[in-house]
Amino acid sequence: MEKERKSMNSSLLSEMSRRSFVKLLTAGGAAAMLHGGLLTPKAFAGPAKTAGGCKAFHSACQRNCYDTCAMLSYVDDGVLKYVEGDKQSTFTNGGLCVKGYSYPRRVYSPDRIKYPMKQIGRGTGNWKRISWEEAIDSICDKILSIKKEDGHLLGLALDKNSGSEGITNCAVIQGLFTGLGYTTRFEGSNCWPAGYDAQYFDFGDMVCNDPEDLANAGYIILWGVNPAWTSIHTMKFIYAAKERGAKVVCIDPVLTQTAAKCDEYLAPKMGTDGALALGMARHILDLGLADRGWVADNALGFPEFEQYLREKVTVQWAAEETGIPAETIARIAEEFAKAKPATAWIGYGLQRHTNGGRAVRSIDALVAMTGNVGKKGGGARYGQEFTWDFEYWPKSKMSPPAGSIGFVNPAKQKPGEPTVYSNRSLNRNQAAREMRKADPKIRMLWVSCSNPMSQYPNRNEMEKMYRGLDMLVVVDQFFTQTAELADIVLPTTTQFEEWQVNVSYWHYWLAINEQCIEPLFEAKPNTVISALVSKRMNELSPGSCTYQQDLTPKECMIRNFNDTIHKLNGISSWEDLLKGPVKAKRNPVSWAEGKFKTPSGKYEFLSAKAAEYGHPALPEYHSRRPNHDKFVILTPHTKFGLHSQFINLDWMRDFNPEPCVYINPNSARSKNIVSGDMVRVYNKFGEVAVKAQVTDNVPEDTLLMYEAWFKNDKFNVQNVLDDAVADMGAYQFGGHRGPAIQEQFANVEKM
């Protein structure tokens, strides 16, 4: 039988899984559960334990993910036994993803940070357990000494990012850091600023149709988005449209999993999406298929856009620019314009380019000129923040201690008027550069809900800057590559150990997260940690922090609700959510009324706002920056993780044991590389050693590795990324443009 098994393996399995298949037969070694011992199948059997024996709690997945799943968590005897999706949400319909189902192991992972820890010698791994008192004492002492020595707290910086989207985590930003005084904040978003601004220029807001409405589309272009990996619950709506006869087209430089499930897949050259959209637009004009009625009633600047297309754009030009044959561009354009309704879902990949915002504006224009904006089953879909109108308590209530000195913005300071102080804001997409030039210098950094070392570009520079700090405090659940550089790490709770509330930037559901188990070991929620610091600050120096000194996380969650949230979701109180998630009471079709939030109140092909921010007023095409090395490197998201989260878990390693770089067969041949070889991906910023996988899913000029943090593995794609920024983002993100993460270059060689 062993022989047959081998024959099955060789016929069925790829190189990689064959190895793991064999490995699983011999695999041993396991870490004990923290509570209740190992759950054997036997121990878990019996109808009682399948549902009834456990108590179910409402939870919400808080990762930075389109799907933001409403969950049910099953607890028996104080132990989280299993989780599932909440069927009351028609979006998830009872499902989670591979990451969501690994939560029980994440909670009880033997690798969780259990106690406050102090590192003797930064980066040495020489950790010592300390008490919460000692940890908070040394943090507060340091803050006070900075204040004393500098006369202000601009040397104290906060980097709170989106590793947990639980709303109460804003307590660190709005609460603790505002309460301490004027400080430095890393701001801007690694995610979507270029496309976000683009949609603001065009529509005056970023909001889109309910993803469940994709089922009504007659034609869907999935443009630089890979929902089969990053929004798995949206796939069923795409399939539903398909079953009703819709055509689904995927546009991506990589043959993604989504591409494999579409009717047609187009692989343009990197960073040429804008040219493709404009080429299509020109062809639609030529065929007389533009929806002139819609445009006349609802849009500003279509004549100018039309003139631009006629003067500067041809299908042939687009074909040369993108590498997609002219006939294909023309055919797709015609299909798109004739199918009613047609929609494009614009991903966050294609806008992470130096011409990314313009590309999004061009796709918006294509959708608008065909009259598909404001239509059921139509729309230029990007994301929404419509449902996010929480209190972000205690934002409105907080002010810095009296007499605090802060940053003076010369642009805002009028001569002769009293000095206006504010926080200092630095762009996290250029964190190393910003830290280097910061004056006054950043002396102490507090990181929460974030793993900058695995997520921000130019890692080697980042590390240098981090090593130059007087003190680095990291609040996390795991010893990430950022925590490795900390002086003090503070263990924080998972969503199961605290109260939270969550909404999505994609669908319109709102879900509450009940605390269902006690915090493990000495982990504490961000709200509590912040209050501890505030309390100690005031003991050491009365009046030095205006943030709350005690408030339960649940109370903090409750205070984040307001009338806007109640009204939008048709609830009278947060307690209504204890019955299950609710969906915003709004038209699932955005812009149906044809009233836009732009200065003109119309859809703006021609945007004076864009011009004001230094961009062309029209969605013009500009090519991306030239290559500075042999290959383009792409570092998108894997299905096994969210940025650096989940990939480190042993359960996840069962399915995703190690990182790899994907190389096209022709390039691999020229470099004498075969699948399984260790290779070095390198450029002038750094290098990364990784195993090669040869596949023509990636084009010849491209190397692809997933952003990831594996346990006990130095692998980090950020080593070879520079901090180039996208064209747009400065409008809505405090002057901070988005990252050009998907426009990076490196070379590769066999090790």
Next chain:
Amino acid sequence: MSKQLAFYVDSQKCIGCFSCAMACKNMYHPEPGVKWRQVYPLSEDIYPHHERAFYSLACNHCEHPTCLECCPVGAYTKREDGIVVHDQDKCIGCGNCVRSCPYGAPQYNPKLKKAEKCSMCWERIDAKLEPACVQACPVKALRIIDLSEFDDAEALHYPPGFPRFESLNPSVRFKLPRHPHVVRRNG
């Protein structure tokens, strides 16, 4: 034919998301390294695009299970609905089933020194719930069917890459993946 529950694996829909495989771990917490369900990418001679089409496989709850036949202590039973159940209390960890099953379904649990395998979540089925993997599948690519009633001319029993062991008669049916029309760039 008497009742025989089976897995239906629709590779046309399957997006290889591994939700089914992890949902199983979420439900039973097997040791790291032990997987009752696995999602296998098809090799490129079966589907031309690397790691883009999959079979999600677990125990096939065969009509004539060799695991059951070769178990010296009778730890295996076949229920009336066809589910092949392994009783860990009886198991002595001899590994006969692990070695005999050509589909690699039973796994050796090094910690308990016993075998274990997919139970088709019979406890959940008895409680009128779907198996954990089936509930988890976001696109309904994985389903439970009853072969005594199942009649789909398109469904395959032994698709390419899935070994043919007719004597066992594995209770699983498949639908093959499709290719998109691919337009690659010039230059």
